[in-house]
Amino acid sequence: MRKIIIIAGLILLLIAGYVLLSKERDNQLKTGTPQIAARRHVAAEGRVEAMEGFEVEVGSEIDGKIAEFFVEEGDLVEKGNLIARMESRDIEAKLKEAAAELEVARSRLKEVASGAREEEIKKATAALAAAAADMEFAKMSLQRNKELFSEGLITREVLDEKEMTLTVAEARVKEAEEEERLLKKGPKQETLKLNEDAVKSAAANVEYVKKVLEKTVITAPISGKVIRKYLQAGEMLSKEMLISLVAIADVEKIWINAEVDETDIGRINIGDPVEVKSDAYPGQVFNAEVREISDYVGTRKVKPNNPAKNMDMKVVQVKIAIKDKTPFRLGMTVDVRIIPHGSEDAGQSRSAK
Known part of the structure; x- marks a missing residue:
C-alpha cells in the first residue's frame, strides 16, 4: 500500500510539472516573448602588447657605423634623450x-x-x-x-x-x-x-650637409622603456638591412590582443566585460573590457593552452583594455574570459581595426 502511494505521488508531480511547462510555453506564444538561453563566456588566448602609437622601432636614416650607444635594454628614456650616435667624421669634413x-x-x-x-x-x-x-x-x-x-x-x-x-x-x-x-x-x-x-x-x-650631420644623432621619439636592443656600437647599419637600433615602448599603455575563434565572434560586442588571468600570477583575476574588434579574420599566432584547440582555426583579433593596474609584461601570454552582454547590446557597433 505504501509503495502504491509513493508511485501515485510521483505521477502527480510529473503531471504538475508538465502542466506548468505547458502554461509557460503558452504564455510565451501569446506574448511573443522568446526564451533567452543562458549565454556562456567566450574563452581565448591573448598577448600583452603596447597600445598603438606607444611602441616604436627606432632606426637610423643614414648608413654607416654606430659610433656610440647611450642606452641598454631595460633603460627608461624620456622623449628626446640620446639613443645612439653614428660615425660622423666624413660628414663633418664635407660640411x-x-x-x-x-x-x-x-x-x-x-x-x-x-x-x-x-x-x-x-x-x-x-x-x-x-x-x-x-x-x-x-x-x-x-x-x-x-x-x-x-x-x-x-x-x-x-x-x-x-x-x-x-x-x-x-x-x-x-x-x-x-x-x-x-x-x-x-x-x-x-x-x-x-x-x-x-x-x-x-x-x-651647406644646409643639406647640416641635416645629414644632424641625423647622425639618434634620439628617443617617445618616453618609455627600451624593450629591445638589436645592435651594438661598432656595427654597420644600412637601409638594405631593414633593422632598427632599439624598440621603445610605454609599458604603462598596454592592452591585450586576444585571438577569438571566428565561430565565437558573433557573441561578443564592444564594451563586454572581460576577466584576465595569467599562469605567472595564479589566483589573480584582472578586470578588463572589449575595446576593439577587427573586421578581418586571420590565422592563430598565440599557441592555445588547450591542446584540443585547432591551431589552424581562423581567429579574429580583439583588443582588450585592462582596467586594473597589472604586473603584466609586454609579450606575455594571458587567458581571457569574455562575458557577453545581454541581447540589448547585440547591435552595438564594432570598432574597425
Whole structure:
C-alpha cells in the first residue's frame, strides 16, 4: 500500500510539472516573448602588447657605423634623450668643404655686385687717353706721308703702312672706350644673377650637409622603456638591412590582443566585460573590457593552452583594455574570459581595426 502511494505521488508531480511547462510555453506564444538561453563566456588566448602609437622601432636614416650607444635594454628614456650616435667624421669634413665653397661664392658675388674699383676706372681712362694720343699721332704721320708720297719721296708701301698704323690706333681707341664704359656701368645682370645663383646653390648644399650631420644623432621619439636592443656600437647599419637600433615602448599603455575563434565572434560586442588571468600570477583575476574588434579574420599566432584547440582555426583579433593596474609584461601570454552582454547590446557597433 505504501509503495502504491509513493508511485501515485510521483505521477502527480510529473503531471504538475508538465502542466506548468505547458502554461509557460503558452504564455510565451501569446506574448511573443522568446526564451533567452543562458549565454556562456567566450574563452581565448591573448598577448600583452603596447597600445598603438606607444611602441616604436627606432632606426637610423643614414648608413654607416654606430659610433656610440647611450642606452641598454631595460633603460627608461624620456622623449628626446640620446639613443645612439653614428660615425660622423666624413660628414663633418664635407660640411667644412661646403662652408668654404659658400664663402668663395659670397666673395665673388660681393666683388661683382660692387662693380669696378676706382683704381680700375682711372687705369681704363688713362689707357683711353694714351690710345687717343697714339691715334692723333698716327693721323698726323699719315698726313705727312701722303704729302711725301705725292712728291714722290716715299713708296706706296710706306704710305700703306702708315694707313694701317692709323687703323690699328683707331681700333685701340674704340676698345679702350668700351672698357671704360663697362667699368663705369657695372656688371651685367646676367653675370650678377649667375653669381647670385652660385651663392644660393652653395648655401643649399651647406644646409643639406647640416641635416645629414644632424641625423647622425639618434634620439628617443617617445618616453618609455627600451624593450629591445638589436645592435651594438661598432656595427654597420644600412637601409638594405631593414633593422632598427632599439624598440621603445610605454609599458604603462598596454592592452591585450586576444585571438577569438571566428565561430565565437558573433557573441561578443564592444564594451563586454572581460576577466584576465595569467599562469605567472595564479589566483589573480584582472578586470578588463572589449575595446576593439577587427573586421578581418586571420590565422592563430598565440599557441592555445588547450591542446584540443585547432591551431589552424581562423581567429579574429580583439583588443582588450585592462582596467586594473597589472604586473603584466609586454609579450606575455594571458587567458581571457569574455562575458557577453545581454541581447540589448547585440547591435552595438564594432570598432574597425
